[in-house]
Every structure is written in structure tokens, then in C-alpha cells.
Amino acid sequence: MNASIRPLCAIWNSSIGKKYLVALTGLVLVLFLAGHLSGNLLIFVGQEAFDEYAKFLHTMLHGAGVWIARIILLACLVIHIAATIALTRQNAKASPKYEHEKTIQASRSSRIMIISGLTILAFVVYHLLHFTVRVDSDLAEIAKVSPYQMVIRGFSNGIVVLFYVIAMSLLCSHLSHGVQSIFQTLGLRSKKSASLISFISKAYALVILLGFLSIPVAIYIFNYGR
Numbered sequence: 001m002n003a004s005i006r007p008l009c010a011i012w013n014s015s016i017g018k019k020y021l022v023a024l025t026g027l028v029l030v031l032f033l034a035g036h037l038s039g040n041l042l043i044f045v046g047q048e049a050f051d052e053y054a055k056f057l058h059t060m061l062h063g064a065g066v067w068i069a070r071i072i073l074l075a076c077l078v079i080h081i082a083a084t085i086a087l088t089r090q091n092a093k094a095s096p097k098y099e100h101e102k103t104i105q106a107s108r109s110s111r112i113m114i115i116s117g118l119t120i121l122a123f124v125v126y127h128l129l130h131f132t133v134r135v136d137s138d139l140a141e142i143a144k145v146s147p148y149q150m151v152i153r154g155f156s157n158g159i160v161v162l163f164y165v166i167a168m169s170l171l172c173s174h175l176s177h178g179v180q181s182i183f184q185t186l187g188l189r190s191k192k193s194a195s196l197i198s199f200i201s202k203a204y205a206l207v208i209l210l211g212f213l214s215i216p217v218a219i220y221i222f223n224y225g226r
């Protein structure tokens, strides 16, 4: 085997290695959400600020910046999912027939993580088609003039807004458990800090939920920007 890929195989073949991969890629995705939310909230500053921000994203590093970010995000997403699937399979094989209460609890919570994770994945695919690829030709035309107006128009449909609300709620559930797990895997959670870490994870998930929800809700229910 090529010496340069041997350490990568060793990481993948060990259970703790895969757990680290899930945690580190999860951390990148968690940080992306904070950045994405901060940028999106510029919608409340106004059209000029939001459109300037969208233009900056597409022109930074002569247009290469957005592609570098996309490649990193995609790689993190793929590794996060692949390592989770591999760990779940491994755990299913290893679990005894007669499970203890604790194991049942753990498998229930990992089932919830899988369901919320898969819904977020479906949401991301939909979201990319909605605002990045812009399969709706009307939205694509509007986006050429103003990304701000694209978002306002994009949230003028109640079904779309409902799907965003459901997906954001599951994202909140996924984050509140996932952020705690990142601390745990990286060895940053002790008995003493457990309740603080639980609070930080829940608070972060709530800020992300309310921040993202505020946009479609303000546009659809309160007619913001229309």
C-alpha cells in the first residue's frame, strides 16, 4: 500500500478514528452555519448590504473563494455521512442480542440523529436547487438583478416556508445533540463541564434555529421586503 495513504486507512479502520472524522467534519459544518447565518441576516440591513455580500462571496479570490469553500464543505459532508454510516454498521454488528437500558437509549438517540441528519441532507439538496442552482427560471432571472429579491421571492410560497421550518427544527435537534458529541469525542467534556457543554450546545442550536427561521417568517408572515 502507498505509504502516504496508510495513515488515512489506519484512521478509517479504527473506531476512534472515524469518531474523530465525524466530530471534526461536524465542527466545520457547525462553523459554516454560524457564518452562513451571519451573512444571511444582512437581509435585515437591506437590499444593498445583502447584494454587496452576495457579490463579495462570488468575487473573493477572483471567484475561486466560493469554489474552495464549496469543495471543503462537500468533502466534510461526504466524510461526515460516510463515517457515520460505517460507525452505525459497526455498532449494529457489535451490539449484543439482549441490550441494556443504556444501549437502548443510545441507539434511540442515534436513530433520531440519523433521521434528522437525512432530513437535513434532503433539505440541503433542495436548498441548493432553490437558491444556488436556481432551477426556477423566474428566481434565476431575479437573482441576476438582486440576490436579495431572489430570497424575498423564494419565500413567497407557504409550502416552501413550511419545509424550511420543518428542516430548521430538525437541524436544531441535530445540532443540540451533535455539538455535545463533538466536545465528548474531542475529550473536552468532563463530569464537571458536562452541564455547561449541554447548555452551550442547546443555546447554539436555538440561536441557529431562531436566526434562520426569522428570515422566511419575516418575509412570508410579516411581508418583510415585499
Ligand code: HEM
Residues within 6 Å of the ligand: 036, 040, 054, 057, 066, 070, 073, 120, 124, 127, 128, 131, 132, 147, 151, 164, 171, 212, 213, 215, 216
Ligand atoms: C432561512 C434560511 C436560509 C437562507 C435565507 C439561505 C440563503 C442562501 C442563499 C441566498 C444561498 C446562495 C448563495 C449564493 O450562491 O449566492 C445559499 C447557499 C447555501 N446554503 Fe443557505 N440559506 C439558509 C439556510 C441554510 C441552512 C440551514 C443550510 C445548511 C444546513 C444552508 C446551506 C447552504 C449551502 C451549503 C449553500 C451553498 C453555498 C454555495 O455553494 O454557494 N443554508 N443559502
